[in-house]
Amino acid sequence: QITLKESGPTLVKPTQTLTLTCTFSGFSLSTSGVGVGWIRQPPGKALEWLALIYWHDDKRYSPSLKSRLTITKDTSKNQVVLTMTNMDPVDTATYYCAHWVQGTKTVDYWGQGTLVTVSS
Amino acid sequence: DVVMTQSPLSLPVTLGQPASISCRSSQSLVHSDGNTYLNWFQQRPGQSPRRLIYKVSNRDSGVPDRFSGSGSGTDFTLKISRVEAEDVGVYYCMQGTHWPLTFGGGTKVEIK
Numbered sequence: 001q002i003t004l005k006e007s008g009p010t011l012v013k014p015t016q017t018l019t020l021t022c023t024f025s026g027f028s029l030s031t032s033g034v035g036v037g038w039i040r041q042p043p044g045k046a047l048e049w050l051a052l053i054y055w056h057d058d059k060r061y062s063p064s065l066k067s068r069l070t071i072t073k074d075t076s077k078n079q080v081v082l083t084m085t086n087m088d089p090v091d092t093a094t095y096y097c098a099h100w101v102q103g104t105k106t107v108d109y110w111g112q113g114t115l116v117t118v119s120s
Numbered sequence: 121d122v123v124m125t126q127s128p129l130s131l132p133v134t135l136g137q138p139a140s141i142s143c144r145s146s147q148s149l150v151h152s153d154g155n156t157y158l159n160w161f162q163q164r165p166g167q168s169p170r171r172l173i174y175k176v177s178n179r180d181s182g183v184p185d186r187f188s189g190s191g192s193g194t195d196f197t198l199k200i201s202r203v204e205a206e207d208v209g210v211y212y213c214m215q216g217t218h219w220p221l222t223f224g225g226g227t228k229v230e231i232k
Contacts, residue, residue: 037221046212046223046224046225046226047161047169047212047214047223047226048223049220049221049222049223052221060219060220062220063121063220096168096169104157104159104174104175104178104216105151105155105157105216105217106157106159106171106174106214106216107171108171108174108180110168110169110170111168112168113168
């Protein structure tokens with residue numbers, strides 16, 4: 001059974017760096033064809049892809065946010081970490097991590113999401 | 121970026137009646153490997169998205185067979201043959217063929 005759970009601060013100040021951790025079970029990021037992605041959703045708005053890390057450590061970022069994002073994995077801990085620098089109130093959103101399957105080039109299992117509010 | 125355009129934005133449906141959601145992409149979603157990576161997700165109120173359909177027409181395990189996906193190239197459709205109360209929510213298409221991956225703006229299905 002695949003599960004994922006996001007953790008991190010619920011409130012950050014403008015210009016601060018956000019660090020989110022995705023802790024998962026039921027799969028290994030050392031398995032070929034697997035990855036973990038981050039997607040966010042501002043309140044009442046649509047979903048937006050942020051970043052993706054593959055089993056072989058290749059990484060992909062949203063071009064519009066690439067300069068602010070870093071995604072890393074710790075295979076031994078079954079964790080993926082996303083950092084986003086220079087946070088702004090427009091970055092207020094629910095942040096999801098999800099299990100990626102290369103064979104279908106999509107995510108199937110999602111975490112519950114964590115709401116991050118950016119405010120002074 | 122590939123722009124995914126969904127219509128309608130809102131879809132009021134009578135229980136037991138069919139519903140259809142359109143998703144159009146700004147460029148072809150046929151990958152160089154010959155597959156078309158178009159997916160549909162359902163997001164019920166207060167919940168995380170749930171994948172319903174992958175690669176245009178493949179239904180996920182546990183998804184009722186009243187949901188079906190079709191289409192090709194740049195034009196795709198999600199159909200619900202008979203809407204039930206539990207189908208209320210927002211539906212998103214998502215393309216996995218081109219990076220960056222992109223979602224449609226969503227279609228809100230509600231009961232009349």
